[in-house]
Amino acid sequence: MEAEIKSLIEQQGKAFMDFKSRTDTEIKELGAALDEIAKKQNRPPAAGGSFHATHESKAALGRYVRTGDLPDTERKAWTEASDSAGVLVPEQIASAVMAVAKKYSPMREVCKVIQIQTTASKFTQPIIVDGSPSGWVGEVDDRPNTAAPSIEGITFPDAECYCNIPLSTWVDEDSQAADLVIQEIGKSFGRSEGSAFITGDGSKKPIGFLHGTPSADDDDTRAFGTLQYLLSGSATGLTSDALISLVYSLKPEYRMNGVWVMNASTIAAVRKLKNTSGDYIWSDSIAPGQPAMLLGYRVLEAANMPDIEAGALPIAFGDFASGYTILDRSMAMLRDPYSVKQYVQIYARKRVSGNVTDSCAIKLLKVGTA
Known part of the structure; x- marks a missing residue:
């Protein structure tokens, strides 16, 4: 009996050590997974994606708003705008602004959003209208050439949305300044886009899907580009x-x-x-x-x-x-502490366009x- 009890105790001890080993391994794997998630949150998002700005990027924005200065350690993410004064904001801040804009620009929730880097004044996207015809063949039959597909070009007009956000010179915390800028620019851009993506006429703004004259003709007879x-x-x-x-x-x-x-x-x-x-x-x-x-x-x-x-x-x-496709380009900001003495004005602009595809x-x- 004593031997059996001893054996049972040894078995329980071994089982406990196995359980502890497995638990330690799982905890390490979970910790590694959380570390990987944290690393990904500091990376730029994929096209069309967005996430909250990191503490470091918001702090940099706040310092720029309050002082106009960017430490050397942060200049790698904030670059001088090539076509005007000011700075191009990093993708994390731009994504945070557009996350706010989405509340006021609901079409962003359902339309395709593409981020492009081209500086061309107009962007043209080729669209295959009717596809390339196909055929059926046997295993060793010849494969004759098929007719070329019909291609149309969709032109996205060059359009720029801008706003001027006044802030009190008494704003004294980086986080407060950054949050105010992100919220107010997001609201301003979102309200402008919310209208343009629906009714915009393409003159210095996107072409809305309600612009133009729709037709009662069906898909087989209606002109390309007409709803x-x-x-x-x-x-x-x-x-x-x-x-x-x-x-x-x-x-x-x-x-x-x-x-x-x-x-x-x-x-x-x-x-x-x-x-x-x-x-x-x-x-x-x-x-x-x-x-x-x-x-x-x-x-x-x-x-x-x-x-x-x-x-x-x-x-x-x-x-x-x-x-419907929305094209997003880079966002730039310019700090203006001179025009109105009691305010620091943040002039923000973003090139954005859209059209029916x-x-x-x-x-x-x-x-x-x-």
């Missing part, structure tokens, strides 16, 4: 049947990523629509942080969409990641005129 509209089904308002038709006017490859875009007053009207069974077609969010759904698709509120009125285009539906991916609902 299609469907009538609302009522001379004065909207109908649930028209919304259903709008969904299925999109090809299935676009429909699977479909998003509704409308303003608050239109949302209020749509929430009251019912189907033939008397049920509301709107579905409220079933979980915190989740968007409301209309006919099974997400609804994005955009304040700059038109109201419901005769001849207006109050609703858009489509795959905006395929249909696939006119089959977005559809519009038009209110009747009679």
